[in-house]
Amino acid sequence: MTEQPHVLEMKNIIKNFPGVQALKSAELTVGPGEIHALMGENGAGKSTLMKCLIGIHPPTSGEIYFDGKLIENYSTADALNMGISMIHQELNPVEHRPIMENIWLGREPKNRLGLVDHKKMYEMSKEVLEMIDLKEDPRTEMRHLTVAKMQMIEIAKAISYNAKLIIMDEPTSALTNKEVDQLFSIMRKLKENGKSIIYISHKLDEIFAITDKVTVLRDGQYIATEKTADLTVERMIKLMVGRDITEMFPKVACEIGDVKLEVKNLSNGKHFKNVSFQVRKGEILGVAGLVGAGRTEVIEAVFGIRSAEGEIYIDGERVSIHSAEDAINNKMALLTEDRRMNGIFPMLNILQNMTISNMKSYVKKNKLVDHKKMKTDAHRFIETLSVKTPGIYQKIENLSGGNQQKVLVARWLLTEPDILFLDEPTRGIDVGAKAEIHKLITSLAGQGKTIVMISSELPEVMGMSDRIMVMHEGRVTGIIENRKDLTQEEIMRYATGEVKEKLA
Amino acid sequence: ACGGGGGGGTEAPAAEEGAMTIGYASSNLNDTGQTFVADGARTYAEANGLTIQVQDAQEDVVRQQDQVKTMIEQGVDALVVVPVDTSAMGPITDAAQEAGIPLVYVNRNPFGEDQPPEGVYYVGSQEIVAGRMQGEALVEMMGEEGNVGILMGILSNEGAIKRTEGNEEILSQYPGINILAKETGNWQRDQGMSLTENWLTAYGDDLNAILANNDEMALGAVQALQAAGRDDVLVMGVDATPDAKEAVKGGSLAATVLQDLFGQGNMGTEIAHQAAQGNSPSQLTWIDFVPVTIDNVDEF
Amino acid sequence: MSKETAEQTMNQNETNGKAKQAAIEILKKYGIVFVLILMIIGISILRPNFLTPNNIFNVLTQSAIFGIMALGMTLVITSKGIDLSVGSVLALTGVVAASLGQSASATSKFFPGLGEMPLIVPILAAVLLGALIGAINGGLLSYTGIPPFIATLGMMTIARGFALIYTGGSPISSLTPAFTRLGGRLGVVPIPVIIYGIMIVITWILLNNTQFGKNVYAIGGNIKAAEVSGVNVKKNLILIYAYCGMLAGVAAIVFAGRVGSVHPGAATGYELTAIAATTIGGTSHAGGIGTVWGAVVGALVLSVLRNGLTLLGVHAYWQQIIEGMIIVVAVIIDMRKNARKK
Amino acid sequence: MSKETAEQTMNQNETNGKAKQAAIEILKKYGIVFVLILMIIGISILRPNFLTPNNIFNVLTQSAIFGIMALGMTLVITSKGIDLSVGSVLALTGVVAASLGQSASATSKFFPGLGEMPLIVPILAAVLLGALIGAINGGLLSYTGIPPFIATLGMMTIARGFALIYTGGSPISSLTPAFTRLGGRLGVVPIPVIIYGIMIVITWILLNNTQFGKNVYAIGGNIKAAEVSGVNVKKNLILIYAYCGMLAGVAAIVFAGRVGSVHPGAATGYELTAIAATTIGGTSHAGGIGTVWGAVVGALVLSVLRNGLTLLGVHAYWQQIIEGMIIVVAVIIDMRKNARKK
């Protein structure tokens, strides 16, 4: 045998959706025991290509060879049986069912009578959970888990199929370093056992850390496949975007004004305690912490959608905020962390999704809504944020994940807020767009807006913030002035609770 | 009964010369009694070479109005209507008069004490009479003392209200007779049965008689009583359906009241036919109720 | 041929092509309209008198009552709810309105000595009572979190019970001539159709051109996201159900005007007809998707169907069967617009 | 006190404490059980004969018919669907079964000369016909993508139409003694209750211990998750509706046995009662949440309520109002289990 046969060959894949050609001519070749990165901007067609492979969207045309055999007209069930499994970009929990039933859905272990063997399922689940080092009772209902844990379960599930080829579509977008490391060690083990992995991520450091080869798609078109070791960051970005991107964190020093927002002793029995902080006009406060530190909860409480005790001052005046409506009236905005759950309106179009929070300002004197103004605004932001869509009437559900995020960013920018809370604002966003959003955040700060940004990506926090607030188990362990010589390790010491309290 | 059903209606109405078309608007063909009325109409029409078109309003008064108007539009020669709601027939009467089509109401009287207007007829009986007959039969069999439960039809139905009124009118004349309960079994046998079961728990041996607004519910009551081993409770219905007559013969049902439903439909259609031919039949035709007990059940 | 004309022809061709394409797009998007047109053509071929002006007005009048209810139901279902109480609310508001709109001679047992009242009194009574009951529905489900199905199922039974108690089970008739005029015509156009038309326009504006309308879609599309986006979900839910109840009150007025009497058992089962009309018109029970024109077309499909089956002289039992089948087939055809070419 | 006894006492105390806590947990989790118990206590205080064995069996028997339908409805609603056709399917399967189960003397107009058939014939006929109709429902909605509401609404009308055509509108009675025995008792226990019990157990096993059951939850909870896990959604939907239809057939047999006759208009509106029972029992219309015991308790709530109101001698009109209110209140209390402390 001279040449090792490929596990997977996808040739000339074309996929048309009504009004959109998602894949023009995509190719992908994966060898055995290979971790193969699939790269591209938001909307480049990565997820679509993978959905074609796993049998969710059969391709409009093109050929797929798996294990050297041409495969066509197969369902997802067939794909799973053939030895292809997938971690999906959008989480798919059956919320009200236990972890174990989620893992073994569609292939439940059975006893002699043909009934589901719950005991065996429990044992098997324990084994799987051990593999990913997750200490949860397999009987816990999925809805009780945090997004990160759900994601770990999805990973466990995909692995438990014992498939020859595992597709991982942005598995780390909801994970922090610890879990990412864990995932990588699992991936290495799989590789040793000769399994192949297709890995999709917008985090370049991960690509360099774990993958062997990279295939790049742009606008549904195959661009190139190269060995990761032969690539530089700049070249990879160039392949994806088609141009150079120089500034990753374009933080520019800008004038910092008076205290805009002050939170004093905010507590809600369960998630956080005695949280106090101040943010000034023109300042970006980064919030760091491990998953489950309670960052989201604090912000939600300040925004009025979660009840808590404590005091909130805006411009030195005490305000009472009990609903998002109150918050918006106080010129606050919140970009939520969980896009699917409390971000997008899936079956509504981009126009509706973008304008909903700003509706008050479209109401004319005669109480009717000014559609023209709405449309103008929507078009403006599609342009500014370069949202990839055929038009404003496209259902947001049909956009790629990153583009959905951009629409949500636009939703809040439209309200012209003074205070912006951004919870993981660049989750799932490609490098190009990320730079754009960062630029936008910086320019907003430049306009004197007050910004609170939660991020689990430490480079992002460190690159963007003026000060960094670190949380651990519901308490603020430190508020640190951002310096040139600040290291990730230092922040992690606060985040893990090693340093108890130090406020700057 | 279904046999003749499909055929008659589907033919092209009023298309060919000569064959007269009767538009028949039933209140509810889900109601066994009404199927007898409709059968009577159909039988007459078939025997006389008429085309008959049967519509079912399913107890919806607006739907009945719509159906009648549509049949007028379509050009029927005469209308036979069993009113869903006798107080709401004004627009139907007006529409028929405007179109100059004879209109015969059957089974339920929209005119009360009044005389129908020109070109409009009524064939049937007074519901309240059935209630009175039940009451009288009960007093005769039970005596002037006892406790009674009344199984009502759908609470807003005229038949249910009037028959119950008739029951109460008679029973209230006897201080020894007590009405324990009045509840609705919605004309249905199973619901009559469940209610009776509950009454047996609530009132036990105190319950002496059950008057039901129709035979279906009465037969449900009989079933519940038999299951509980009670043969001392007198049960009476209205309609004299075949099942009910069987039960009267067997002694489980004390009495029922015959309403010649078939005859009403038959006569109603005949009058419509007459009027459409330009004759002038009498505007009011009464077809009386007859109490049916074990003594006379074989005559029916 | 000069260059100019050639260009013109080309432009024209393009325009034609575009128009054709647009027509195809529309038919694809509005499949149910296509079904309606097919039905109308089919019936008219078999029975030419279907298309007489009189019969057309009949059909419109016939769709008015449940059509008006379907308008309110569109808001409710778009917000991911359901309202099972509208039939009963029609009956209750109807008997109350009728008792206030009786002719003086029938001096009502309800308000002896009150005499004849101006028509506005019963109309306002029905509309306000309907809105109140609807608001109770909305308040119940938004403040306690019980499913709309249960809240409105309870109200369905309760409202019917009150209608029975109010009337003692008998219909209320002898309405004033002014009242029954509402069932008549203005010129050639039936007044129920005019009222229906006004309600269509109001609801259309409400759903498409007001903040409230946008909120309805948002709540149905993702209630949590709506909350975070600053929509006052509770208040809007109350308004949605109040509007639906109010339209049931309007339908009650049309009902009373047309029939000349209101029965406490009236409109039993109309909730299903209204929901069916809405659903046939493409409003999704999954929330977030619903249009006013869809509800109107859905109601028309039902009334054309019933009218047509009667005109065709189909046997009563078969009418039910065919009606059921056509509803299903109509929605299947309408669905094809979403069909993905696999 | 020896050490041993002390330990025993402690253990006992602990057991007591645990039991108490468990009881509180259960009551909180199963709020509707709590409501049911409250209702039973309330009624028994006012009317002690409520708790006689006879009446208890009555209540159980009375809940059997719509309770059996509610079992099937639980699967349907858990899968995020709805089945409006069960009442009509009961009527259609019932009349067909009755026509096959008439005594030879009443030699039926349906099958003249066929004579009396063994009881298994009508039972199988009802069950298979019910399953077939259900499968048609399921097939329609899964292959065409029309909403379950429309598919089953259509079937509701169609099945009723066929029942009317089959019977010509008259009830079918004179069932064989073997048939009506099904409405009787085995020892002291009413046979409808036994049949209901068997169906509960079968449905419980089906939903909790088979792959099919897991699929039902997954389809309702997150249809995409089901799809990407390789669950054959279409096939499972067909099975779900077929099972629901089959149970309507079983309910028809119980109905026929109990009543001794089946009317083509029978069980009108039972679909709403079955859906109400299911919903009261906590099955969510949003899909993915549903339990068999919930459906049983929900059905019991309804039948205890109806029985109780009759025992209390509440006026017929008020019964409706109170029934509506209590359904709403029961579900509100049940909801409190989900109330999140903000």
Ligand SMILES: Nc1ncnc2c1ncn2[C@@H]1O[C@H](COP(=O)(O)OP(=O)(O)OP(=O)(O)O)[C@@H](O)[C@H]1O
């Ligand atoms: N069901 C659909 N209907 C219509 N268009 C779709 C559909 N699914 C995807 N698309 C379009 O196809 C294109 C590719 O989307 P895809 O989700 O594959 O992008 P992606 O590369 O995975 O992006 P991201 O990095 O943001 O996840 C996008 O323009 C998207 O809008």
Ligand SMILES: Nc1ncnc2c1ncn2[C@@H]1O[C@H](COP(=O)(O)OP(=O)(O)OP(=O)(O)O)[C@@H](O)[C@H]1O
């Ligand atoms: N639905 C829920 N039920 C129970 N506990 C929850 C729920 N959601 C969150 N928690 C708990 O609240 C705490 C904080 O949650 P969360 O993970 O959102 O924090 P975070 O700091 O915002 O993390 P990140 O944003 O990085 O995911 C954790 O202990 C988590 O387990």
Ligand SMILES: [Mg+2]
């Ligand atoms: Mg993607």
Ligand SMILES: [Mg+2]
């Ligand atoms: Mg968070």
